[in-house]
Amino acid sequence: MKYFCGIVLFVALLAFSVRPSEEACGYEACPQTKPNMINIHMVPHSHDDVGWLKTVDQYFYGHKSNIQHAGVQYIIDTVIAELIKDPSRRFIQVETSFFAKWWAEQSETAKSIVRKLVNEGRLEFTGGAWSMNDEAAVNYQSVIDQFTLGLKFLDDTFGSCARPRIGWQIDPFGHSREQASLFAQMGYDGEFFARMDHRDKNNRIDNLNMEMIWDASDSLADNELFTGLLYRHYSAPPGYCFDVHCGDDPIIDTKSYDNNVQSRVDDFLSYVSGVAKVYRSNHIMIPMGDDFQYEDAQVNFKNMDKLIKYVNARQADGSTYNLFYSTPACYLNSLHESLQTWPNKTQDFFPYGSDDNGYWTGYFTSRPTQKRFERDGNHMLQVAKQLSVFADLKSDQQKEDLEYLREIMGVMQHHDAITGTEKQAVSNDYDRLLYDAILGGANTAADALRKLTDQPNGEFESCLNLNISVCAFTAENADNLVVTLYNPLAHTSTQYVRVPVKNAKYEVTDAKGRVVTSELVPVSPYVVSLEFRSDATEHDLVFKASVNKIASYYVKKVSDAETKKATKATKEGKIKIPSNKTESDDAEIREDGETVVQTSTVKLVIDNNSGLLKTVEMNGVSENIDQSYGVYRTWDSGAYLFRQYHQGDFEIQSEGVEFTVYDGVQVKEVHQRFTDFISQVIRVYEGIDRVEFEWLVGPLEREEEFGREAVFILNSTIASNGVFYTDANGRQLLKRVRDQREDFTAGLDRQPTAGNYYPITSRIALEDNNKRIALLNDRSQGGTSMQDGQLELMLHRRLVRDDGLGVGEALDEEKYGQPLIARGKIYLILSSTDDSTTVERVAEKEIHLPFWKFFSKNSGSTQSVAKAVPSFEDFPQTVHLLTLEPFNDNEVLLRVENFADHTETKVVSFNIQSIFEYLNGVEIRETTLDGNLPLNQLKRFKFHHDSTGRQPQAVEYFTAGHKPLSAQKAQEASDFSVTLQPMQIRTFIIKTE
Numbered sequence: 001m002k003y004f005c006g007i008v009l010f011v012a013l014l015a016f017s018v019r020p021s022e023e024a025c026g027y028e029a030c031p032q033t034k035p036n037m038i039n040i041h042m043v044p045h046s047h048d049d050v051g052w053l054k055t056v057d058q059y060f061y062g063h064k065s066n067i068q069h070a071g072v073q074y075i076i077d078t079v080i081a082e083l084i085k086d087p088s089r090r091f092i093q094v095e096t097s098f099f100a101k102w103w104a105e106q107s108e109t110a111k112s113i114v115r116k117l118v119n120e121g122r123l124e125f126t127g128g129a130w131s132m133n134d135e136a137a138v139n140y141q142s143v144i145d146q147f148t149l150g151l152k153f154l155d156d157t158f159g160s161c162a163r164p165r166i167g168w169q170i171d172p173f174g175h176s177r178e179q180a181s182l183f184a185q186m187g188y189d190g191e192f193f194a195r196m197d198h199r200d201k202n203n204r205i206d207n208l209n210m211e212m213i214w215d216a217s218d219s220l221a222d223n224e225l226f227t228g229l230l231y232r233h234y235s236a237p238p239g240y241c242f243d244v245h246c247g248d249d250p251i252i253d254t255k256s257y258d259n260n261v262q263s264r265v266d267d268f269l270s271y272v273s274g275v276a277k278v279y280r281s282n283h284i285m286i287p288m289g290d291d292f293q294y295e296d297a298q299v300n301f302k303n304m305d306k307l308i309k310y311v312n313a314r315q316a317d318g319s320t321y322n323l324f325y326s327t328p329a330c331y332l333n334s335l336h337e338s339l340q341t342w343p344n345k346t347q348d349f350f351p352y353g354s355d356d357n358g359y360w361t362g363y364f365t366s367r368p369t370q371k372r373f374e375r376d377g378n379h380m381l382q383v384a385k386q387l388s389v390f391a392d393l394k395s396d397q398q399k400e401d402l403e404y405l406r407e408i409m410g411v412m413q414h415h416d417a418i419t420g421t422e423k424q425a426v427s428n429d430y431d432r433l434l435y436d437a438i439l440g441g442a443n444t445a446a447d448a449l450r451k452l453t454d455q456p457n458g459e460f461e462s463c464l465n466l467n468i469s470v471c472a473f474t475a476e477n478a479d480n481l482v483v484t485l486y487n488p489l490a491h492t493s494t495q496y497v498r499v500p501v502k503n504a505k506y507e508v509t510d511a512k513g514r515v516v517t518s519e520l521v522p523v524s525p526y527v528v529s530l531e532f533r534s535d536a537t538e539h540d541l542v543f544k545a546s547v548n549k550i551a552s553y554y555v556k557k558v559s560d561a562e563t564k565k566a567t568k569a570t571k572e573g574k575i576k577i578p579s580n581k582t583e584s585d586d587a588e589i590r591e592d593g594e595t596v597v598q599t600s601t602v603k604l605v606i607d608n609n610s611g612l613l614k615t616v617e618m619n620g621v622s623e624n625i626d627q628s629y630g631v632y633r634t635w636d637s638g639a640y641l642f643r644q645y646h647q648g649d650f651e652i653q654s655e656g657v658e659f660t661v662y663d664g665v666q667v668k669e670v671h672q673r674f675t676d677f678i679s680q681v682i683r684v685y686e687g688i689d690r691v692e693f694e695w696l697v698g699p700l701e702r703e704e705e706f707g708r709e710a711v712f713i714l715n716s717t718i719a720s721n722g723v724f725y726t727d728a729n730g731r732q733l734l735k736r737v738r739d740q741r742e743d744f745t746a747g748l749d750r751q752p753t754a755g756n757y758y759p760i761t762s763r764i765a766l767e768d769n770n771k772r773i774a775l776l777n778d779r780s781q782g783g784t785s786m787q788d789g790q791l792e793l794m795l796h797r798r799l800v801r802d803d804g805l806g807v808g809e810a811l812d813e814e815k816y817g818q819p820l821i822a823r824g825k826i827y828l829i830l831s832s833t834d835d836s837t838t839v840e841r842v843a844e845k846e847i848h849l850p851f852w853k854f855f856s857k858n859s860g861s862t863q864s865v866a867k868a869v870p871s872f873e874d875f876p877q878t879v880h881l882l883t884l885e886p887f888n889d890n891e892v893l894l895r896v897e898n899f900a901d902h903t904e905t906k907v908v909s910f911n912i913q914s915i916f917e918y919l920n921g922v923e924i925r926e927t928t929l930d931g932n933l934p935l936n937q938l939k940r941f942k943f944h945h946d947s948t949g950r951q952p953q954a955v956e957y958f959t960a961g962h963k964p965l966s967a968q969k970a971q972e973a974s975d976f977s978v979t980l981q982p983m984q985i986r987t988f989i990i991k992t993e
Helices: 002-018 056-061 072-085 096-103 108-119 140-158 177-185 198-206 261-276 297-317 328-337 368-391 396-412 424-452 560-565 838-848 913-918
Strands: 038-044 091-093 123-125 166-169 190-193 211-215 224-229 283-288 321-325 353-355 481-486 493-501 506-509 518-522 539-547 550-557 574-576 587-589 594-598 602-607 613-618 621-634 650-652 658-663 667-675 678-685 691-697 707-715 723-728 732-737 758-760 763-767 771-777 781-784 790-798 822-832 852-857 879-886 891-898 908-911 921-927 940-942 956-958 966-968 977-980 985-992
Touching (some): 038 297, 038 328, 072 108, 072 297, 140 879, 166 328, 177 190, 177 732, 198 353, 368 396, 368 790, 368 838, 481 493, 493 550, 506 518, 594 658, 594 667, 691 707, 758 763, 763 838, 790 822, 891 977
Parallel strands (some): 038 321, 091 123, 166 190
Antiparallel strands (some): 481 550, 493 539, 506 550, 587 594, 602 613, 613 621, 621 650, 658 667, 667 678, 691 822, 723 732, 723 763, 781 790, 891 985, 921 985
């Protein structure tokens, strides 16, 4: 068989080489359509999940067919063999991660064939990212990174002919406005997807609105994207699944008794006519494929060839149907040339409801620890990329480790990874992949710090269990410790650092030998008592650090005598129990039944009777805030769905909360125990204008018939009138109105809570005319506001049954042999409504990318001198260093972002010549958002709105909205000036010496 395949490939290549060259890719390669006919664009495709029921490798190699028969390597093998046979055939490849894995195993002969197919537009890449990412739980930074990775592979491998022009988001469970904005900024012409709320879809079918112009940003000009919904998911028409996994009839066209050409064509055209009635143009798109199809592509193409032949044969008898192989890009090109107008879309497509009892809002929170772990992976990736640039790391191992971390982070964005909608065995494999990748990134970062700091022999260890105050490097001895902090943000940041240590007295000094105030804080007893916690440390050493890019702090143990001399050494706070009437300036237990905890900027009042938070004061605003936890009792929720069984099946902890107060100099903490499975620490730091809630939830109770879903609830007196705000992937803020949708009647009688849940990637907020409350989180969660003045975030889920949507097992995670326990943080910011929300965005950045802590033993003075790294302090305060990474050999990618929107800031300008010079730049060019297309080549489709009231006369295009920056080393400083509109991101490639 091996030799037979080789002979077939050789003959195919021979035939390929003698055929006259007709190479044309992109829109030039699109098939000819016919006027005055219904042009049916038939799109062969295979949707290949990068992990779901099987692991990534199991899917690629076709392993464990007892779980699911799927082998991606065979799909690509047989598709290539079939495309060779007929130049009219087309196929779209979507997931670059699988294709790159396949490509690495091919011979040069096979690669030559594929290059020719790409150059002739017969194999077309669509989507093109490393994976087909989710759109609810992802952060925009990680989405941009994984598109950059996938598109760079395609560009490096095939050149411009492989560049995708269409977003193909056919399987995610709801769609984000920010995702559409990113597509537009990358130069894509449009996007297609297959899932939409069933009521929204029915409404659009009735009104010929299945395709639309999505206004993807309130702040960015020309940020529109043509968007279309597929008629019937992404499957072939019913009865026309020509795949070895299907049982539909083939087309039999001989003189056989079973000849079925007439009936098969009749039924197909009957289906097509129904599709054509709900779309505006004389072009319709019919996908031909499904999950992991085309493993024996000959079966598929042979029958599609016959279908095309016999459908088109009827044109001789007056049929107006024209069927041909096509691609989503060619379909969109035909729509663009049709010169029609289209309806407008503004908001997003969340939440997705497949029926009135099926809102796909549970996955916003499913697998909360993995959602947090993914954020850790992104954190390390940004740190390792920046440090690799500053240290100019060149070794093969360093490059491989960094590339592997990029790739695994691309995998983690997949819509069955970050979502938590995979089988447990697959989840475990994702954890394994990400853990190994983070370790590789940490090794790369450590190599860089040995070159950049004065510690050439430093260990620069990373501790990945700091969330439970565990660090092996400091567990036994934190004496003579160096804590090196890396700040991935552009601006100097002041943050409090916590280091797990044993109970002793310590002194902290900075790089200049100045003593830094520090104190020991007891770790929550509920964390200390965790059975799987391997560490005996029960304290955190806390100190405040201000870091531009890299800073080192030195920790040593001190004796009592030394402590008296060093008055700023370790301080010890007081533990206060509510029943004690001990007086204190900062943590006062008052006779009126309240305990007051305050810093110079924040004041908290705890009700001694209930044990709950009662009042918060900050930023000149005081508000009654009641914060607690609730638990939904659910019957048939699953990894995807959140379904409340009865509206009364919800319990909230409203009294009897045990608490103690830690009264420190720099940090004040309220340790609370709500139930056997819920505890938290409320924490305020001196000089920091936000309140931190560190929650610990689990193991959740579980009945035989009912699961549990735990939520964080905050009540206030703010008159929000049913309005609240949620972020889109960490960028835009979208206005939500309880029980309402933008384009259709919601119909939430059966599931009012689940139907009001939205993805919260970084922030949820509400306000009235006077006050505003925002909650910021450390991972994706589902959230809502079911009552005026109330905010709710779901933290953890433990379920008893599957929801029937494919994963096939209940979401009942275990770690260390027991039900999952999760820990995380939520941050509260209270302000006047008149205050700019920019302060929330600054906090978002610090929460998303805080200091990364590296630990080394202090080996004393060395002859090494720290290498200077560039300062980004010249950036305006709303400008974020989004990306700084090695791109190609002697090329660096730089991305800068104005993170404030049009209500928060205006245009900002700054100069990047100093960064260019630091990198020994030779020339700089500006690209689209993904870094792979020169911005001066941007030319994407512009479509016309119904609201214009006029018929367009010619096709139009969007081009760059500003003059792309392009400069060389010898040019004036003014040529390196960068201007950013609100929410604008600009991307540059710097060529270095």
